[in-house]
Amino acid sequence: MKELMIGNAALARGLYEAGCSLISSYPGTPSTEITEEFAKYDDVYCEWAPNEKVAAETAFGASLKGKRSACCMKHVGLNVAADLLFTVSYSGVNAGMIICVADDPGMHSSQNEQDSRHYAIAAKVPMLEPADSQEALDFAKIAYEISERFDTPVFVKMCTRMAHSQSLVEKGERTEVSKEYVKNPTKYIMAPANAIKRHPFVEERTLKLTEYAEVTSLNKIETGSGKYDFGIITSSTSYQYVKEVFGDDVSVLKLGLVNPLPVKLIQDFASTVGKVYVIEELDPIIETHCKNIGIDVCGKEKFSMIGEFSQKIIAQAFGLEPKETVSADSPIPVRPPMMCAGCPHRGMFYVLAKNNITVIGDIGCYTLGTMPPLNAMDMMIDMGAAVSGLHGFLKADDDDTESRTVAVIGDSTFIHSGVTGLMNIAYNQSNATVIILDNSITGMTGHQQNPATGYNIKGDPAGKVDLESLCRSVGIKSVRVVDPYDLAECEKAVKEELAKKEPSVIISRRPCVLLKYVKPKKPLRIDPEKCRGCKRCMKLGCPAISFRDKHAVVDNTLCIGCGVCSELCPFEAFEREGE
Amino acid sequence: METKNIMIVGVGGQGSLLASKLLGRLLADEGYDVKVSEVHGMSQRGGSVVTYVRFGDKVYSPVIDEGEADFIVSFEKLEAARYAKHLRKDGKIIVNTQQIDPMPVIIGKEEYPENILDELTAKGVHVDAIDALSLACDAGSAKACNIVLMGNLARYFDIPYEKWEQAIEKCVKPNFIDINKKAFSLGYNN
Structure with missing residues (x-):
């Protein structure tokens, strides 16, 4: 079956x-x-x-x-x-x-x-x-x-x-x-x-x-019905799009072994069809090979090097009639991904945004700190680049950059390749402040364990990297841990560490709210009598808070009761359901 | 049989994966060739999400393009409008009337379009709007919204009701079978 x-x-x-x-x-x-x-x-x-x-x-x-x-x-x-x-x-x-x-x-x-x-x-x-x-x-x-x-x-x-x-x-x-x-x-x-x-x-x-x-049977020729005299060389999903458009009406050379590519097979295929098209996503690898072996093919001049293909893209390139569509006239606002309600990264990014700090970022859920309204990131390139990038950023001039620039990096990314950058900071002494956003899981890829979580891939107890000790052992003397739900504590830590004339690490530690063992608290609600519509809570960019009829409102299906918003409200308008 | 196309759209975290799992299971059991395509990762963090379900004698492409969907099942109003151009002529939209503001609306940069479903209806689109969230709560869990919508979709298929129920039994954890069967029935009869 x-x-x-x-x-x-x-x-x-x-x-x-x-x-x-x-x-x-x-x-x-x-x-x-x-x-x-x-x-x-x-x-x-x-x-x-x-x-x-x-x-x-x-x-x-x-x-x-x-x-x-x-x-x-x-x-x-x-x-x-x-x-x-x-x-x-x-x-x-x-x-x-x-x-x-x-x-x-x-x-x-x-x-x-x-x-x-x-x-x-x-x-x-x-x-x-x-x-x-x-x-x-x-x-x-x-x-x-x-x-x-x-x-x-x-x-x-x-x-x-x-x-x-x-x-x-x-x-x-x-x-x-x-x-x-x-x-x-x-x-x-x-x-x-x-x-x-x-x-x-x-x-x-x-x-x-x-x-x-x-x-090899990995490469195969499918002879078409003869309706079209051209032939197509393709592989992977592009093959599926080609078949979706042309069915069995066109001859196709489907390549399953894409390196090394055959020579005679391609020449033979080309000799049985008229014009040859190469349809491959991204770069012209098959196309270049064909041209190198003397086959005149059409590829990237018709099919982009950018993005994914689909049946529509293939059909359009061959001048086939587009399908009829209908759409609304009103503009549809985009819905970009964002940090979840209760995300432990949000508090730290709020503090960084509030203090207008330059943030050298890295790869993970926390890259979403770049999204409005926080806009709290200046760079994101590759895994680990936050730490080494910050070092270079600070070494590039001798003005006051070090007192208003930090690196942020997740626990898993830090283990992956952030720690080597930290060694460089300690060894070559930049007064860098590195914030490890430790949500105790590899988050963006859907919750995988890593050497800092203490569990293995099966969820069984495993060896555990002690991040504080690791940072100290490479030569960072100032290492402190904060709870990102406590905005005052975060702000104090960031300001103090930035002021120090030595490298330092702040570990912003709280497990991802999507982890099963993290039990949500009762959602908050807003007392409309107390809310004066100042929108201070809206600066967090929490998806559970929106603004209706001059008041903030909390969506109780999304709110997990982290309470960070209530720390910002000067009018004590937030209260917990059931209290 | 010509390939049929169903799109399931919504906001990341709303439970579209269970809906597509149910459909995939059911259609494979019915003997169709099936492809189900979704994107994991970044888009799941509260972003707009889309799943393609295609079935027929032989399915090639894993995706559904503009003008091709027989059905769009939407977990949220704005998302129904976002993907409406994927609907084919005579296609149908089944939409949960819930409104979830995207971040540009939350921060006041953009407006959530009022009466967006009426706008689609005025353009001749067949729109079934149901309050799936309330029905799911009636069934015993707000999370069963996805199955309410599947129940509503099932009305348009020549597949016996029991087969849908059997697919639910195979796809959800034993403790949740009764809630989901109730949710399915509420969606089917509304």
């Missing part, structure tokens, strides 16, 4: 069935569920690592010892894991190793739209790209076969639509796979003398993989 599964769950199932025994990952939308789903199987090992580099190296260690392994990450996570990637391409693997990477065209939850296929090309590592959940499952198994047959790590590339779309999947049984570990320094110690000998192996492997690309 077939089952509906999101692409990520199907990929996890495929890894499981193929005998994968270990997954180590760092969460990142849209890749997170691969690891979460794999963790549900009892007879395998699965963990959240502090970052993608650690995860990839852990997966490699397991492969070396003889167990099939994987690590999963979002596209930007691959930047962090890239250090291992380029050399594990040389060493190759013992048991199969898969790197699952999920791109985010359209940037639903990301800071850029980088195309991971460039990494496959640059590191000379094969990459498979499934187009639905069944393929995700099937391709995982094929990826392990390729990995062991060609002695290489293998990418399985997902994208947001693939990762988070459910389609029907036929499950199979698990096969156990185990290899013997044999000491082999010339293969696994990539010092120059050995690496020099491995590079020719890599080039030879790419040639063999190209031959494989010509014949």
Whole structure:
């Protein structure tokens, strides 16, 4: 019986069935569920690592010892894991190793739209790209076969639509796979003398993989009915959009192995059709390859390098009639994401905004501190950049910047790559004030444990990083903890630490309100007799407070009773329901 | 059979995931090819959220584009209007009459459009507006709003009532089956 599964769950199932025994990952939308789903199987090992580099190296260690392994990450996570990637391409693997990477065209939850296929090309590592959940499952198994047959790590590339779309999947049984570990320094110690000998192996492997690309069932030609004489080369979800528009009326070369790309297969396909279109999201990888092998194709001149595709975009590009639509004339206000009612980050951002402090930010839910009405962030680039960026910001001049600039970074992001920046602050002495927004979970990706929470991926007790001790041990003498629901305390801490002529850390600590163990208090309500409509509470940007008929009102279905708003009200208009 | 398209739209956190799970389960059990697509992550933090449910003999694209939706089930009025252009000619909107102000409205930068549903009706759009929140509370939980709306949607399908109930039994935790069945029935009969 077939089952509906999101692409990520199907990929996890495929890894499981193929005998994968270990997954180590760092969460990142849209890749997170691969690891979460794999963790549900009892007879395998699965963990959240502090970052993608650690995860990839852990997966490699397991492969070396003889167990099939994987690590999963979002596209930007691959930047962090890239250090291992380029050399594990040389060493190759013992048991199969898969790197699952999920791109985010359209940037639903990301800071850029980088195309991971460039990494496959640059590191000379094969990459498979499934187009639905069944393929995700099937391709995982094929990826392990390729990995062991060609002695290489293998990418399985997902994208947001693939990762988070459910389609029907036929499950199979698990096969156990185990290899013997044999000491082999010339293969696994990539010092120059050995690496020099491995590079020719890599080039030879790419040639063999190209031959494989010509014949593998991962790449397939679907001959059209003949209604259209042109042909389309495509992969991933773009294939689905093409089929949605043209059905079986056009000939399609669907590529499941996107690195290395076949030569003869493409030439043969091109010779059977008229004009050839290449339809691929983001960068012109397939298109460039086609042009390099002498095939005149049309690609990015018609299909954008920016954002996601859809059936409408494909149809429009071919000049097909758009579908009839209806819409309201009134302008529809946008509804951007925002910090939840009761979010512990809000209090700290309110204090920073109120004091007009420059905020060097980082990646997580708290990036939403940038949204109106708080507007309390000046920079957000990559994981950990708040801490190291602040250091550079302060070193760039000698005016009074240090007394009005802070870094904010979440607990998980701090562990991921903030602590190294903090070492630099302590070592090279900038009078930086770093605020760790510790909500005791990896929040934005949907609540994953991390080394600072004290629990592992299964929710069992685990080792716990003591953030205060960690900060002190790298050389920060001034470390203090505040409760972000206490605005007065937060403001006092921020002002005092900014005034100090030494580096300092403020840990703003309160667990995320969405955590199950956090019990909401009774919601607040506003006494309209007392509320004078001063809108001071509105400055928090709490979604539970809106303004109707000259008074603030609280939506009691959203309010969790944190009470931060009542700290701002000069007229004591807030009262707790039932009191 | 031509592919049918249902969009479920609302505000992040309103429970659209259970609604799409229920629909997916039901339609797969009925033997259709099904695709359900949603976006996780950033958009769930109180932002506008959309889920696509497509079913038929063979479904390719996981998304529903403008002018393609047979049904838009909206958990909130403004969101119904935001996605109305995805409706096909003769498509139907089923909307919960709840109003949740987005941040630009809360901070007074933009206006929540009054009578937005009437505006759509005036344009010839078939709009079923129901107070799903009240009905869900009658059923025993404000959170059952999603199932009230599914009950209302079910009126337009040739799938026996019992099959919907069976899908509810498979998709919700045992303690909540009765509340959700009641919510479904209130949505179906309103």
